[in-house]
Amino acid sequence: MRKIIVLLTAGVLMVALVGVAFAGGQQEGGEAAMDDDVIVIGHTANNVGIDSYQTTHDRVWTETVAAMDGVETIQLDAGGDVALQLSQVEDLIQQQVDVIAIWPVNGDALVPGAQRAYEAGIPVIIVNSLIAEEGFDYIEGFAGPDTYQQGVNGAIAMIEALDGEGQVVDLMGLPGYVTAIRRSGGFHDYIEENAPGIEIIATEPTDWNRAKATEVMENLLVRFGDEIDGVYVADDNIGIGALNAMREAGVAGDIVMTSACMFGEGYDAMAEGLIYSSNYQSPAEDAINAVEMAVSIANGEEVPFWNFFETPIVTQENMDEYERPNF
């Protein structure tokens, strides 16, 4: 009797396991890893389900690969856990996929993962967010948005809106985070080189946090009052936070705001005339661009290290051409 129960349990588990395996594994990427004719891209995502950008990215990744002949993918989700992501990279190395694509949970902590894949002879691409520079030797390149150019775009629009004259503040993301540094750097460099009449009177970190952005903007308004002509924000989330402070002070709409990355709420604020310009960063484009880069590398083609996808400038004039972002 006891033996039967144990066997029965094990049997039920097996059936469940195999059932789930076939239901979930219709892409059959796992099987294909052993097949030489098929390109297998192993992908470990940062945290699917945490926001619509990442969820859309993941869905489009699946669809893009499904539409390609002779390409399959093993899609894993690190769930925001660096230790789990490192394990997933190890598993993908073990399965001898043709390319590993990592959307790093953390740019510093994934350097060892990239190094291990490199030592095992499997090419690695980094998706969406960069890893730390010590890891650049171990990767084939980066597929994602040109965050530096997004900063430059913010500066171009600011110069245009202010006619090249005025005082502006820069609300950046989280210090030490590559995207924050590049978005701020692009803005600063372009203003300094091209707009002698514009002075950046403050650069303040907001840690990507809306509440902190409100607080920072309140303090800046107290400090500088109506001396502020423009605000550049590292994304629309920060922008909405800053707008809340500006609304309270009754200056929303008087101060020009340019943003580095458009979100749904920022789209609405732009329609109200509160945000002057932003960059349209599509998660679908992001995923397609990364899959294409991975396939090129698996085919042995030469690819440039930086593979950016277009993140066009959106303004009040041309915003009708773009759908409201769902994130």
Place this chain on the structure above:
Amino acid sequence: MKRVLNFFRRQPIWAILLGIIVVTSLFRPDFLAIGNLLNILVQSAVNGMLAIGMTFLMINGYFDLSVGTVMGFTAALTIGLQPLSVPVAIVLAIGAGAAIGAINGFFVAKAKINAFVVTLGSFIGVRGLIYIYTGEDALVGKVYEFFSFGASRVLGIPTLFLIMLAFALIGEFALRRSAHGRRTYAIGGNVEAAENAGIPVDRTVFLNFVLCGTTAAIGGVLLAARLNAATPGLGWPDTNLMTIATVVLGGTSLTGGSGSITRTLGGLFTLGVLYNVLNLFNVQSFYNLLLTGLVLILVVYVDSHLKQRRVRFE
């Protein structure tokens, strides 16, 4: 043969593990590749470390919700204190884990506050410590030797796993042979009887909390060696619950009094193998969690059923 059957009867988790391995290797022979098996071992080293201390505590009739964030905090200390020299950093990190365990133990054993509340509090509080210490940023190790130690092997087996295994063996021996081990079982089985027998209940409970904090800290050190970095999110949010799940899956009783490290290792490897197998089959990670939950409930059900029968036969 009879002994093997008896072993499986007493610890059905190993039979289930064996079943999963056999069936998987029929479908995917590459599961048995040495590299894949070594991956499973190295990936279970950190969780195993946490589960060892938790096994002591659960046999004692308690549990500790703070192990995940203690692991994250001590990993951050291990990396952040490296300028003082690596051995000093490791000692201080383990000391910090033991100290947090002692605080938990004091409030539970001496102040008689509910263990759920106390360790929930330290779970949240220690997360605050992580953010205060790291300043919300990832800490990156600068000592190459420490990192290469994390990736090293002895006789082809990952060093981190061997360290965990050594602690597991010591733990099992201590549970079975030491006075502290016997007291732990006695208190978990029946507190009043243990007290009447003159067993120092408070001291034993206190020591097991310290032990649990210490093994969580050693887990943090191993994790730091594996990543050569520490991010503020380590151990959050569910490492603690997965550790408890590992111990329960092995067959250690949630109410205390019975269990062993061998059982916990069975639970540890089953979760590790299950995760690996589902990866091999390219199953989406959400199904993975679903199945882990199902396995947990099923195994505990079978175990309790078998236990009733054992009692009837004896």
